[in-house]
Amino acid sequence: MRFNSQSLLQDLQIETRAIILKADQWCHLPIARLQEQPGPDRWSVAQVIEHLNVYCRHYIPAMELKLRNHRSKASLYFTPGWLGGYFTKLMQPGENGTVARKLSAPGNARPPAQLDAVAVLREFLDWQQRLLTILEKAVTASLSQLRVPMSLSRLIALTLGDTLRFFIAHQQRHMLQGRRALEGR
Numbered sequence: 001m002r003f004n005s006q007s008l009l010q011d012l013q014i015e016t017r018a019i020i021l022k023a024d025q026w027c028h029l030p031i032a033r034l035q036e037q038p039g040p041d042r043w044s045v046a047q048v049i050e051h052l053n054v055y056c057r058h059y060i061p062a063m064e065l066k067l068r069n070h071r072s073k074a075s076l077y078f079t080p081g082w083l084g085g086y087f088t089k090l091m092q093p094g095e096n097g098t099v100a101r102k103l104s105a106p107g108n109a110r111p112p113a114q115l116d117a118v119a120v121l122r123e124f125l126d127w128q129q130r131l132l133t134i135l136e137k138a139v140t141a142s143l144s145q146l147r148v149p150m151s152l153s154r155l156i157a158l159t160l161g162d163t164l165r166f167f168i169a170h171q172q173r174h175m176l177q178g179r180r181a182l183e184g185r
Contacts, residue, residue, distance in 0.1 A: 002079040005143055008161065013135045015168050020128045022175055023049065027121050029182075034117035038184045043111065048178040049124045050111035052171055056127035058151040059167050063134050066160060072142035079144065084162020091169040093176055131168075138164065 026034065026045055034045045043051070080088065143161030150156045158166065 001085075002077045003161075005075060005078045005161070006139065008078055008143070008165075009135050009138055012164055012168050013132060015172065016128060016131055016135065019168075019171050019175055020125060020132075022179075023121060023124055023128070026178070026182075027118070027125075031117050033182065034121070035115065036181075037113070038181045043177065043181060044115075044117075045178045045181050046115040046117035046120050047111040047113070048174050048181060049117075050115055050120045051105060052174050053120060053123050053127065054108070054111075055151060055167065055170060056124070056131075059148065059163065060127055060130050060134065062148050063160065063163060064130070066146045066148055067134060067137045067141055070141050070146055072145040074140055075142055075144065078159075078161040080162055080165065081159055083156075084158045084166060087158070087166045088162065088169050091166060091173050093169075093173050135164070 026049075029045075037044045037047070138160060141160060143164075144159050146160040147157035148160055148163040150158060
């Protein structure tokens with residue numbers, strides 16, 4: 001499988017804008033609703049967004065750093081690597097909004113129960129604006145040559161294209177979790 005690089009980046013921008021729109025809508029909900037956990041060991045919307053912020057704090061600065069002084073040239077096509085493709089597929093929700101497999105978050109990515117929901121959402125929206133800038137700058141770079149260290153281990157790095165696909169799929173997955181939390185399930 002290979003992607004037209006420009007089309008891929010445009011699709012990822014569209015998906016990021018949809019995430020921004022949903023998070024912005026959540027900003028207008030009562031704080032108590034954002035902090036309400038739908039059940040024992042189930043995350044509230046605020047906790048879901050804080051979980052995403054943990055990953056934003058790692059991946060967005062790492063991608064910005066790689067794009068800041070890169071000397072790579074954009075290529076017409078991007079072919080995902082096997083590891084990046086695996087992680088993306090693992091995270092990506094299905095067409096019907098379901099996730100194939102439930103995963104446990106690493107300990108450092110588990111949010112506390114009590115959070116300032118407004119601050120958490122504001123931070124998330126700020127990260128998303130930075131992500132849009134990354135997607136705009138990525139059109140000038142090779143999605144295959146630049147490598148971004150993973151949060152699990154800095155010894156493992158994915159290509160920029162794989163990182164963007166995996167990272168945004170992870171966000172989509174958890175935005176669905178946030179929606180389910182609001183629905184009480």
